[in-house]
Each structure stands twice: as C-alpha cells, then as structure tokens.
Amino acid sequence: MLDAFIQGLFVVFEWQTFLIMLLGIFLGFWVGLLPGLGGSTTLALMLPFIYKMSPVEAFAFLLGMHSVVSTTGDITSVLFGVPGEGTTAATILDGHAMAKKGEAGRALGAALMSSLIGALVGAFALALAIPVVRPLVLSFGAPELFMLAVVGIAFISSLSGQGGRALLRGFLAGLLGLLFSLVGQDPQAGVQRFTFSQLYLWGGLDLVPVLVGLFAVPEIVDLAIRGTSIAGELPQGNLGRGAWEGVKDTFRHFWLTIRCSLIGTFIGIMPGLGGGVAQWIAYGHAVQSAQDANERSGFGKGDVRGVLGPGAANNSKEGGALIPTIAFGVPGSSAMAILLGAFFMQGLMPGPDMLDKHLTLTFSMVWTMVIANTVTVVLSFFLLNQLAKLTMVPGSILIPFILFLAFIGSYTSNNHLGDLVVFLFFGFLGYLMIRSSWPRAPLVLGFVLGRIAENNFYISTIRYGPSWLLRPVVIILIVLTLLVIVYPLLRFRKGRQAAEEEPT
C-alpha cells in the first residue's frame, strides 16, 4: 500500500501528466472565479477531451480542474458577495462583510489557506479511509441519513441571532427554507407541489439562482445606496500584510479549521447529501465555537472564523465525495456522477478493484488534489493584492459588472427565463430579510436539507417501520441533535447570568 502511495505521486509528476494537470488547474481557476460556469457543467464539457488520454492523465486533468473550483469560488464570494460556485455561498456571510470593512486581503488569505488545509485533510482522509471505506459508507442507511439531515437542521439554533425573538425568526426562516424545498414533483406519489402549472418548477428550485439572489442582490443594493466602493472610505493599509494576517488567522484557529475540514469530508463521503450542505454545517459549527454572546454577535459582520469554516469544508468534501465514487461506483455529488462517466471511458470499473488492482491510480487522484490545490493557493497569493484592490473600485463601475455576473450565473443553471425570475424573487426576499434583520443562513439550511430529510424519512418509515428509531447510529445522532440545539441556549443563559452578576 505504501508503494502505491509513493508510486501515485511519481506518476502525477511525469512531465506530460503534470502539464495536463496544469491545464486543468488553469481551467478550474477561471471556472471557480466566474459564477456563470459551474464546476460540474465544465466537467461534463471536458469529458470528450479525455478520450485519448491515459487514465492517470485523464484524472489529473479532470480532478485538477475540479478540485480548485471551490478554492477560487471563495475569492468571488469574498470580493463581490456573489457566490462563485453554489458551494461557496456561505463564505459570503463573513468574507464579504470583512471586505466591506476593508479587510478583503485578510479574508482572502484566510479563505485560501483554509481551502488548502481543507483539501489536504480531504485528500488524506481519502487515503486513510481506503481500508475502511466500505463498512463506513454501508453503515449509513436511509435512517442515518435522515438523522444527519436533522442534525444539520438543528444548527439553525446557532445560526439565528441572540435572544428569544431572534431565535424565533431563525426557526421561521428555517421553516420557510423547508417550504421552498418542497417545490417540484414529490418522489413518493408523483404529485406536483407548488408548481403553479409551470413546467420550469417540476424539478424544484435550483440552488444557484436561489443563492445568488439571496446573497448578491442585497449586496448590490447596499453598494448602490452607499455610493462608494465595496470597502467604502476606510483606510486600506497594506493589503499584502492583510493576506498574511489571514494565513495567521487560519493557524490561530487551527483546530476549528481541522474540525470543519473533517465535517466537510464526512458529508462528502455520504452519498445523497449533496455538495451544497457541507459549507453551511461548517459555518454553523464555526458560529458555535464562539465563546460568549458578545463574540457570537460578531458573526455575519466579519468574523474570520466564519470564513475559515466554510472555506475548509467546501474543499475537503471533494476528497470525501471521491470515496463512494471510487469504492462503489456510486457518486457522492453531481460532479462525481460525471466523473463516473470518465471511469467508464477509461475502461475502469469503479468498485473494489480501485482499492486493490488500481490502487496506484487511486492514490494518483489523491496526489492530484493535493498538488492542484497547493499550486492554486500559491498562485492566488501572488494575485491577492491585485484582487483585493477591486474592493476599492467605485461602486458605479463595479455594479454593472457584478449584476452581469449575477444574472449570467443564475441563467446558466437551466438556460431558462425561470432562472432569472427565481433569482429576482429571492433577491427581493434576501433584501427584505436584511432590512428587517432576519437571518438568511437558516433559510438556506432548511432549503438544502429539506428534500434529503423528507425522502430519507419516507424511505426509513416504509422500509423499517418505527423500528428504525432504535438503530444505534440513529440514537447517537438524536443525542447529537439535542446537544446542537441545547448548547447555544445554555451558553446564552450562562452569558446572561454572568452579565447580571457583574456590578453595573
């Protein structure tokens, strides 16, 4: 096994493979930056080009491209408040808030460094998991997946603001998100729900226009009203030093970054949870790490930990998502489903053979992810100063450009006018929520987890009856759910008590 591990590194460094990988990285770099181009779409478009490549070259190319998309997607999220990818929306909450405070460099440094750590953790998890991957994945059936979704939804309690009123708003926003997830044809009886006779809505609401609307529109309106640049009139200081500060932040909160990377990897491993989920759970966990109420209220206003969490998780999940694809031929995300096509084209059969006969190739994939992310992060650091300067460009010049990206980004998800309607609707909703200080993160969490929870609950009940509630992993997850809900409440109470005891 160690042999294959080292061999895998060597094959990636053969000059031809390496050049092909660099080409992939270059493509992925731009795909991530531009909101209009999604990672999985590009993967599908590149599939015909691997026809004449060897397996190692093909995966160096495809994975090189795919694994840097979330890294550079974070850059767009931080700078403009438009998610560069559907998987990098959570970075906006604190990353863009930092940019508005004139700390774009620091936010970018933190996003990039945490992305790198996330990618490394994900890749090594993939390497380490190889011997145990089959039993691990097989122990998570529908009941466990349902409970995982519930744990995720429970994070609403820490993603809402402080106090009873804010908590109520958080839960209502979460319910609204669940409601939005119901749109489309239900998979049990085939009934159309909330589709209003629109064919476009049959497949449900698409994640990308929802996210772009919810997050980009309020930022654009805000920028227009202020009439300044994104960073306003604040003194910029040395942007390069800011980036270095962000790197240091990553190591200041090293364990948080590692924990969020592990969360991302784990969610990636679970097929059917989808790529959009990891970042939000990681964000919720980052918020939980706040020591007291005062510290917690800084989240959403530019706390660097809110950048580190999702930054790490959206990269580490890719390593995780490769695991079920390689070991079972069952893709963990839409991008992996397309990658599965690449396996067939290369005459490879994903499954036990990949962990045995083709182990060198499997490890070459691990190394590709590591090298691709290292190259991208190092290169990005050279560009950081220039990129961060974009936050000083006057809004009047920037707004048309951002609006253009937001519209294109939404439209490309289905190439349908409906995408733009959804984008504008959620843009308006997002603006209303910001104006009346309702939190948006719970809504997104409810939205991305709603279907997963519903389907797996149904499968569990019809397959096992009520007995699924007694499965050991389910019980553990129920306890975890309670902890996730109660923990912030307890902390809040303790904080208030402490405040009361203090002489005023």
Place this chain on the structure above:
Amino acid sequence: MKRWNAKLRILSWAIFLIGMPVFVWGASPYEGKTLTIVVGYKPGGGYDRYARLYGKYLPKHIPGSPTIIIQNMPGANSIIAANHLYSVAKPDGLTIGTFNNALTTGQLTKVEGVKYDLMKFSWIGSAASDAVILTVRSDLPYKTFDDMRKAKEIVIGTTGPGSSTHDFPSILKEFTGVNLKLVPGYSSSADVMLAIERKEVDGRAGSYDSIKPFIDRGLVRPVIRNRISAPGIENLPVDEELTKDPKGKAIMAVNAAPTRIYRPYVAPPGTPADVMKILRDAFANASKDKELLAEAKKSKMTIDFASAEEALKVVREVLNQPAEMAQEIGKYIKFGD
C-alpha cells in the same frame, strides 16, 4: 461622439457581413452553417452524452460539414425541450433535438404541460434501444420468477413514479402476483444501487445499460426483462409472459414500446424533405462510423440505430390506444421529473 458613430457603423457592417452567409443558400444547405442539437437535460447525463457523441461525428456525414452546437434545455423531464422543438424552433433543419422516450406515454396519458404532438415531428430516428430489466441482489435465493413468486416480500428501491425504476416493478406487482414492496424516494438510480449494497433494499429495476456494470461486478442478477432484448439477457423471462390478464399484457407492451426508441432524434414539424433526407442519412451513416462505434463502446454506450419509419411506428403503436385504455395506463405509468 462622431468618431463613435463611425466606429459603430463599421462594427454593424462587420456584423452584417459576417452574418451574410447565413442567408445565402450554397451548394449544400449546411455549407458554413451551424446545426444546433437541443438536449432536454443538463450536461453529463445519458441524453447529453449521446448528443455530444453524435455531434462530434455528424459533420463528417453531412455535406458542407456544419458546425454542431449542443444546447442544453433542461426541465420537466425534457417536456420543455420537446415543446420548444415543436412550436418555437424554425423548421429549417438547423435545429434538431432529443428528449425522453417516455414522452410518448406522456402524450398518451395527457400529462399536464404537454404541447407537442409526436406524430407531427419530422423524425430522424433513434440512436439506441434499451431493455428495462428487474434485478435482485445476487446473494438472495431468487434465481427464477417462480422463486420470486414464493417469496414473502421483495423490497425494490425506486427513484419515484415516472421513472422506469418505479413503473416497471409497480406493473409487475399489479399483474403477476409477485409480492414486491416498492420503496420510492431515492435521489438517483445510483443511490438505489448503494441501498442494495447495504442491504436496505433487495433489488432495482431500470435500463439494462445502466445496471450492466453492477451485473458484471456480481452485485445483482437480472430476473425479468421487458420485450426489448439485448445481448446477454435474451433468455430472461419477459414480463408479458408472466401474466394472463390481457389488460396487464397490453399495459406492459405500451410501457415497453418507447424503450425501442430510447434515444430519439427529431426535427421541428414541417422541416423540408430534402433537408430531412440529409439528416436521416447523416444519422444512419454516423451510426455505422467505425470511430463513433469505438468511442461509444469505450464509454459503455450502445448504438442501435432505428430509422424514422421505425420510430414513427413505435409512436403510432403507443398513441393509437383507445381512450379508456389510455386512462388505465395512466394509473400505472406516471410521467414526471
């Protein structure tokens, strides 16, 4: 300001001149043109991969070698694309498209939102056929249909009504007396496969092409197929032989028919006959192209071309059901996303 005007004028002339060839019919109607293939799904799926494969080799077989563009128009299980091809796209031979073969039953059962009439399209043909089969986990003792009939309960995972993973076993359950328990709600057929692997469900139905890798790996074993055969499953019992109910037989036949034209290609209604001849020949010849076949084989895609007449015959067979039969069929065969 004046300089801008001059520049604009030059620019508009340039655009006009570049666009000119579109209006000039050369020796071949496709000389210097762009042929758009509308695909009713997002990039990466089966329909998309077939279109891209043909898109790569078609220029070789069309006089004038047009540039080919794949346009993904996803939504409502490709009804949006079919409606577009029917009433929006110009019948000039420059736009053709592909959509779900089950749109035939969709039209028969009058699914909401259907605005096309499959009989009126200018048919090009179908690139492939595909059998639908039912498979069970290899470690289970069910080797024949009789073994299955004796079983107390066999749990079948599905992605929900409207897909072959659901409709095929639900019709079997209704008419053959085999006790299948359907568990719908898995997010993809790959997800059902994983549920089989962890023994949450016992089996799965679906396209033979897509299950074949898992049969080869020994995870599942095929037990029943529909009337479409394929190499390797010729000897499986056919669903229609397993029931005595004439209604059941008829429903199974109607459900199976569209899988004969699994990857249909059409041009908008009223496309000129000379253009249609070029397109039909191009698809037929591309389907025999050695390079295309080699690439298809490598990507595990079956090529089994059916001509426009054959395709229309299948469509007619499905749509000519009497109204009361259509209603019955609608109870068992749903259509959805």
